[in-house]
Amino acid sequence: MRIRLPPAVFRNITSHTHTYAHLSAFSFPKQKRFLNTHSQNTQFAITPQSARKMSTASSAPSTAMNSTATSSADATAASSQSDLALPQSSPYVPRYIDIGINLTDRQFHGEYHGKQVHQSDLDDIVQRGRLGGVEKLMLTGSCLKESKAALEIAQNYPGYMYTTVGVHPCSAKDLTNHRAGHAAYIDSLRTLALSSPLVAAFGEIGLDYDRLYHASVEEQKLAFTMQLDLAGELGLPLFLHSRAAAEDFEAILFPRLPRLKGGLVHSFTGSMDEMKRIVGAGLYVGVNGCSLKTEENLAVMKEIPLDRLMIETDGPWCEIRPTHASSKYLKDAPALPKAVKKERFVAGTNQLIKGRNEPVCISQVAYVIANVKGISIEEVCEAAWKNTVDVFGLGVKTAE
Numbered sequence: 001m002r003i004r005l006p007p008a009v010f011r012n013i014t015s016h017t018h019t020y021a022h023l024s025a026f027s028f029p030k031q032k033r034f035l036n037t038h039s040q041n042t043q044f045a046i047t048p049q050s051a052r053k054m055s056t057a058s059s060a061p062s063t064a065m066n067s068t069a070t071s072s073a074d075a076t077a078a079s080s081q082s083d084l085a086l087p088q089s090s091p092y093v094p095r096y097i098d099i100g101i102n103l104t105d106r107q108f109h110g111e112y113h114g115k116q117v118h119q120s121d122l123d124d125i126v127q128r129g130r131l132g133g134v135e136k137l138m139l140t141g142s143c144l145k146e147s148k149a150a151l152e153i154a155q156n157y158p159g160y161m162y163t164t165v166g167v168h169p170c171s172a173k174d175l176t177n178h179r180a181g182h183a184a185y186i187d188s189l190r191t192l193a194l195s196s197p198l199v200a201a202f203g204e205i206g207l208d209y210d211r212l213y214h215a216s217v218e219e220q221k222l223a224f225t226m227q228l229d230l231a232g233e234l235g236l237p238l239f240l241h242s243r244a245a246a247e248d249f250e251a252i253l254f255p256r257l258p259r260l261k262g263g264l265v266h267s268f269t270g271s272m273d274e275m276k277r278i279v280g281a282g283l284y285v286g287v288n289g290c291s292l293k294t295e296e297n298l299a300v301m302k303e304i305p306l307d308r309l310m311i312e313t314d315g316p317w318c319e320i321r322p323t324h325a326s327s328k329y330l331k332d333a334p335a336l337p338k339a340v341k342k343e344r345f346v347a348g349t350n351q352l353i354k355g356r357n358e359p360v361c362i363s364q365v366a367y368v369i370a371n372v373k374g375i376s377i378e379e380v381c382e383a384a385w386k387n388t389v390d391v392f393g394l395g396v397k398t399a400e
């Protein structure tokens with residue numbers, strides 16, 4: 001389908017593309033990345049924002065024409081040419097919120113295993129995500145220090161980035177063995193959480209019995225319970241992590257839920273029963289590449305109700321790999337920029353790093369979900385968007 005637009009509407013679109021003029025190096029392999037399959041032949045350059053503008057214009061054509069036409073001659077010319085008619089249906093442009101992204105990880109700053117391999121490309125990562133339709137990020141905090149660092153990054157991208165504050169179960173010792181005592185550490189977490197409206201959630205907190213070498217069961221349980229009490233006091237929704245610990249996780253969390261503000265179990269890799277219990281408790285389920293590795297993972301994901309789903313990358317980890325069960329559901333997913341080995345990375349050339357997951361890759365998660373569930377990408381993206389905004393807000397007006 002070739003979409004022809006009246007000059008006035010086209011002006012609307014082109015006036016918005018200039019926002020990305022400085023990103024001309026950031027061309028993607030195929031323009032189709034912004035469009036779903038029935039509109040791949042659209043002839044003009046388009047950004048997620050401009051396309052949304054077009055969508056608005058097409059749903060109210062008379063307003064768009066009247067407000068932008070510069071003369072009655074323009075309007076007459078446009079309306080007299082049938083091939084300039086507005087499209088009957090506009091292509092849907094996917095929009096994403098990556099609710100789990102670890103931007104404090106040194107990989108996003110060019111450092112791997114303590115060694116600086118290339119210069120920081122954080123700005124490029126962010127802009128690439130924006131061009132790919134990622135409209136918000138929620139940065140994960142994993143201890144007091146990392147939560148502070150996440151907030152510092154978010155403050156450089158106001159309105160675009162939000163953060164969590166909390167101590168990951170693998171860092172539980174930071175809290176339980178703090179030299180000034182846990183109360184002092186909890187006080188510092190409280191102060192940080194209250195310091196900025198960009199703190200949207202309390203987390204990442206929970207239990208991880210796959211990695212007991214970082215912190216024992218008792219240390220993890222103590223850190224989890226103390227932080228749940230603090231989250232309740234602060235009235236922040238939860239960003240939760242549960243790995244190989246479902247029984248204890250639920251025994252600690254579920255009785256406290258009436259005093260808490262709800263939240264999300266992110267990076268979900270549990271069983272069907274576990275998923276159903278989480279949903280039954282009123283919580284949401286976060287899906288990333290790690291949630292889609294096996295056929296069993298896919299079967300569980302397929303049953304997550306759409307009104308309980310959120311999506312994430314958990315970058316730099318949890319990418320979708322060709323060996324994963326999910327990869328066969330990527331056939332119609334947008335092409336991503338080329339990935340190179342970190343040693344071969346050239347700054348400013350729009351390259352991904354092999355093995356480093358980042359926000360622009362979230363489209364792959366959404367397409368796998370849509371294809372496994374047998375629904376449209378629009379249904380997946382809009383459900384995840386609504387759920388995320390309902391729980392975490394992230395500065396989106398409730399009227400939207």
Ligand SMILES: [Zn+2]
Nearest residue numbers: 204241266267
């Ligand atoms: Zn996690």
